[in-house]
Amino acid sequence: MPKEWTAKQERQYEHIKDSEQDQGASAKRAKEIAARTVNKNRAQSGQSKTASRSSVQDKSPQQRGGQRSGTNRPKGPTRDQLYNEAKKRNIDGRSKMNKSQLAKALGKG
Incomplete structure (x- = not known):
């Protein structure tokens, strides 16, 4: 975990990683999903030095909550x-x- 993360972000990372592994994701994939989620939240709150437009303007991962899965759109x-x-x-x-x-x-x- 990067040294810039707060204790809360580290706890969030661990929670997401464990949750993904419980749902059957590999350890590598679970770590990637958890890191992406925490980093996107950091970008949206202005804590990261660089952030893509899609990271900053899109819904947060928590807000989206699987909204894009199971839809009929492309x-x-x-x-x-x-x-x-x-x-x-x-x-x-x-x-x-x-x-x-x-x-x-x-x-x-």
Whole structure:
């Protein structure tokens, strides 16, 4: 756990990790989910130095509470997530692309 985490965030991390393992996730996957949850909460409260737009503007993991699972909408990454990946890969014209164009440019659609 990073040294920047508070004691409360460390407890939250452990709780989420244990809960995920109880639900059948591997230890590695449980650690990843717990860390992502705590880091997203830190980003939304302004505690992290860098944060993606999707981390800051999206609902918190606690608020969402499985809201996106089991719906009939198209699955997969959001437009912002695709945009961030395109940014990492230096894809030209990404700011003018919509979700399907970004997916196609990244080879995911």
